[in-house]
Amino acid sequence: MALIVQKYGGTSVGSVERIQHVADRVSQSRRQGHDVVVVVSAMSGETDRLLGLARGIRSDADGRELDVLLSTGEQVTIALLSMALESKGCPARSYTGAQVHIRTDSAHNKARIQEIDGARVRRDLADGKVVVVAGFQGVDESGNITTLGRGGSDTTAVALAAALKADECQIFTDVDGVYTTDPRVVPQARRLERITFEEMLEMASLGSKVLQIRAVEFAGKYNVPLRVLSSFQEGGDGTLITFEEGSMEQALISGIAFNQNEAQLTVTGVPDQPGVAYRILGAVAQANIEVDMIVQNVGADGTTDFTFTVHRNDFDKAMGIVSARAEELGAREVSGDPKIVKISIVGVGMRSHAGIASKMFEALAAEGINIRMISTSEIKISVVVDEKYLELGVRALHDAFELERAPAA
Amino acid sequence: MALIVQKYGGTSVGSVERIQHVADRVSQSRRQGHDVVVVVSAMSGETDRLLGLARGIRSDADGRELDVLLSTGEQVTIALLSMALESKGCPARSYTGAQVHIRTDSAHNKARIQEIDGARVRRDLADGKVVVVAGFQGVDESGNITTLGRGGSDTTAVALAAALKADECQIFTDVDGVYTTDPRVVPQARRLERITFEEMLEMASLGSKVLQIRAVEFAGKYNVPLRVLSSFQEGGDGTLITFEEGSMEQALISGIAFNQNEAQLTVTGVPDQPGVAYRILGAVAQANIEVDMIVQNVGADGTTDFTFTVHRNDFDKAMGIVSARAEELGAREVSGDPKIVKISIVGVGMRSHAGIASKMFEALAAEGINIRMISTSEIKISVVVDEKYLELGVRALHDAFELERAPAA
Structure with missing residues (x-):
């Protein structure tokens, strides 16, 4: 009872x-x-x-x-x-x-x-x-x-x-x-x-x-x-x-999540100095636009590239804000794509296993799917790809990690 | 305020x-x-x-x-x-x-x-x-x-x-x-x-x-x-x-109320002894029938007449109950009429004024309206009349007591 x-x-x-x-x-x-x-x-x-x-x-x-x-x-x-x-x-x-x-x-x-x-x-x-x-x-x-x-x-x-x-x-x-x-x-x-x-x-x-x-x-x-x-x-x-x-369960990963409503914005050639991320994203946040992934690479030649994603409905608005701000910052270029998706593999198993990320990237590469952005947390790896690859990518990953089979107890 | x-x-x-x-x-x-x-x-x-x-x-x-x-x-x-x-x-x-x-x-x-x-x-x-x-x-x-x-x-x-x-x-x-x-x-x-x-x-x-x-x-x-x-x-x-x-207001009466849904039952020639009213009405109450007016006259020759009213919907049921009970009691006759109405004049003024009742009866008599039952309380006099006299009776009383005129302050 x-x-x-x-x-x-x-x-x-x-x-x-x-x-x-x-x-x-x-x-x-x-x-x-x-x-x-x-x-x-x-x-x-x-x-x-x-x-x-x-x-x-x-x-x-x-x-x-x-x-x-x-x-x-x-x-x-x-x-x-x-x-x-x-x-x-x-x-x-x-x-x-x-x-x-x-x-x-x-x-x-x-x-x-x-x-x-x-x-x-x-x-x-x-x-x-x-x-x-x-x-x-x-x-x-x-x-x-x-x-x-x-x-x-x-x-x-x-x-x-x-x-x-x-x-x-x-x-x-x-x-x-x-x-x-x-x-x-x-x-x-x-x-x-x-x-x-x-x-x-x-x-x-x-x-x-x-x-x-x-x-x-x-x-x-x-x-x-x-x-x-x-x-x-x-x-x-x-x-x-x-x-x-x-x-x-002793699985490496538990599931594959995805989000079809993302749009990507990239600012290239931003002067690599303190406060840049804030000056770009602060204005976006003030407009009540929620930002999902944020990726910034290590800079070269004193400049860096800065990419983030927002909900597809906010894409045009965000582009307007970022373009204005990029000009102030002396950035080289602002580009964007409202037709991207995010695919993530999730699992506490990846904490204690090496090679999960490379297995993921390998599976996507085998299908000819180009990865645009990568972001990781302790129990999740997310990639952004062109939206036409959504189903193909999810199925490839589901296969690669053998999720259709119940794991051994 | x-x-x-x-x-x-x-x-x-x-x-x-x-x-x-x-x-x-x-x-x-x-x-x-x-x-x-x-x-x-x-x-x-x-x-x-x-x-x-x-x-x-x-x-x-x-x-x-x-x-x-x-x-x-x-x-x-x-x-x-x-x-x-x-x-x-x-x-x-x-x-x-x-x-x-x-x-x-x-x-x-x-x-x-x-x-x-x-x-x-x-x-x-x-x-x-x-x-x-x-x-x-x-x-x-x-x-x-x-x-x-x-x-x-x-x-x-x-x-x-x-x-x-x-x-x-x-x-x-x-x-x-x-x-x-x-x-x-x-x-x-x-x-x-x-x-x-x-x-x-x-x-x-x-x-x-x-x-x-x-x-x-x-x-x-x-x-x-x-x-x-x-x-x-x-x-x-x-x-x-x-x-x-x-x-x-110094009016004798304040208003005239009426009830169109009454039906009357009369038991005549009931032996005039204690417990008779209870033996008739007890059975009616047990059948969940609500009784409104009850009138019993002073008896003569060791018998009395007993009349009461119920809602018209309960008339048939009440007649059945009372007829059975009347036989047990050795009553002479049970009669009833489902087509009666009750008209009442109401007013605290009648407490201190004599002659209100006779004025009411006079007004009804002048229109040739026969009164079947009378019942009074301190501030109310009710009469039961044939239902065809409802409107005539109410109008006659409204006129007689001059209710259309606001009373002097």
Whole structure:
């Protein structure tokens, strides 16, 4: 018997029928002898309906009252799910974020959880009840309703699991786990049984949007075992996101992530002196353009080349800013390409293995794919290539690292 | 400068446009220098939408979780109205029932208010804010959300007004006040400037459904001056419901109420002995049939006649029960008529004036209207007549008591 926190997103509770289905799954876990806490989102479409009402009142609706409005979405779901559980003979009790004391700061619309008082939940669990908690919302020191921002229900689930010292936090979603890469690109892509938090963070930020990054960070920080499961498919084990690196699969790398929305800007012949990077990127940042990769090579002849990538939508704007700035700096040339992609291999295994990078570059070279930029971190190697090579590159790497085969235990 | 509690019902806040309109009215009161607390219902249709979802889960939805669900309706309205006020430059702050400590008992779906802590509201008012409170809902001792049952928003407004010692509680509705009688029957019917709580209670229970009876009782008990106003019509003063009998209009009677849904049952020749009334009406009550008027005459020859009225829908069922019981009791005959109406004149003035009853009977006799039953209380005289005489009777009485003319001050 374990204590499990389960989280169901908006699509999973998107209709009365789906809520009944979730109630079946929860009852099943309960019958298996587990203590279950369920965190739910608003029914899909409901948050947008409420935002529509708010925008009918004022186009710039935000702050305290928007939170009062939006938090009703999850409140509807907790009531309906509790009713469904009770009608299936499974005693249940619903709580809003405020009722279960999910204390946050006062940053309305994007609050951060500060502390959770699990006493009330523990009492209900001890009474044999399933506890149903509204995700995405909390309450500040003064009793004002706050929301955590979109996707915050994942964070609620993880934070509750941490506060209750749950054995596992299960995130039910519309995919049945984390894959070695996008199965739409590589049909042989394999579901991972386990992945580490660090790998998951790299995968998530690189475009495998299975979980909210904040939730993963939170889970890592508080050592909460996270499991991603399908709410529509029965029986799968999903993917366990764990901090137990020791018991990891012995693979060199775990997965291949990619990002199709990058654009590249290069300033060549910049005088190689302190403050140059700041003077180029400072102006870009001030325009609220997010910069992803940054690469600068060792200079020669007193000048250097400086390259960075931005979201494709920001390309023209960034080019304008950088061109003006380059002239001031006396740079030789500014060039750019909005049609590039980033491909990354991710894996804690590469920490202790040499030769991973060269194996990656070899695989790409064998397919005639030219690498434009390279950037590395401890558990990730990213390359930027021409966008036409995306599928070819991902498949070549998936093959080269034999990701379709489950590693030996 | 006064402290005013204003209550707007579901129709008054039924759309984004109407909420903007309410915000205009509230801002106007604020600009006149008043401190304003606003109580709102769910947008019209919203409670039924939520009930529909609940019934999709289980047909017998009730209890704790139904309250969690339904209370979101008002929460949406308080957020939208506060946003609308803020966007018009009128600082506002919304509160759910729980946030403003509307403490109730734990009778879910029909809770009763026990106490309100007005401290938070007073602080916001002192800060120059309009306070917007969700009607119809509260919180029990353990922090569970409760609802007061349909129409409970009136009660919330009155209870808040009492707790805050407000100068007036204004109920905005779709009529512009309380009339001497139904204007659809008597076009000359006149809006009353004032009416006493007792009269209002008699008018309300007799079919003038302007306000919830519980709210009027509450207002009377705590001496809260209540005013009924139209939320759609500008400029009217509505009707003030007051406890200040001394400053009343000097009218003999204030209004004429009627009830078209009555049916009459008579048992004749019942042995005149103790327990007879109970043995007839006990069986009717056990069948959950509500009895309205009851009249029994002084007996003669050891027998008596016993007449009572029920709702027309219950007539057949009541006839069956009473016929069976009459046989057991050895009564002579049971007769009934489902086509009768009750007409009542109401007024605190009749307390101190003789001859009101005879004036009423005279006016009806002059039109050839036969009176079947008579029942009186201290401030009300009711008669039952054949339903075809409804309009004629009401008009004759309206004329006889000169209700179309405002009384001398």
